[in-house]
Amino acid sequence: QVQLVESGGGVVQPGRSLRLSCAASGFTFSTYAMNWVRQAPGKGLEWVTVISNDGSNKYYAESVKGRFTISRDDSENTVHLQMNSLRAEDTAVYYCARESNSLEYWGQGTLVTVSS
């Protein structure tokens, strides 16, 4: 069955960096676009970024453009989110989601807390 497992979250100071990973299994990873979506405590869902199945197209939310970078390693069935210049407002649970007509499968999420 489809499994998405996020890792790499934690507490980080403002201005620092963090790299999240999402390990996928149960499907042919290289044929799907992958997304990151976040949810601040007590708030709604906010889409962050997507990478196409072949890695050639990447799109970002305005709130993270220029600071976050999405990448994928099809040999490891993993998608990464490099987050630089972190701000307090980046504090959230970060989910990875497989895309096929919709954001159809979601991981359990990893919590990122940006605080001094």
Added chain:
Amino acid sequence: QAGLTQPPSVSKGLRQTATLTCTGDINNVGNQGASWLQQHQGHPPKLLSYRNNIRPSGISERFSASRSGNTASLTITGLQPEDEADYYCSAWDSSLSVWLFGGGTKLTVL
């Protein structure tokens, strides 16, 4: 980036029918269609329907979706206590090349 518009809350009685709405524009809901997600407290979102009215395997027939113009709707019949959750709509915006979410509707089953 503008999002999709959902009412913040809806309350209905047990075994009643609830209809949740989601309004976008021609670049997202009106063109690409909407999908609906259910999220219980402390859990990740779960896909209920996509392309306006297709249910993934395992999703109850009590959940049905539709679209009229730029507004998508999710109808839940025979409300059960376990239906109490947050519901989000989402749609790809072809003009902005971003996924949009609604602010979410908190459904309370009385």
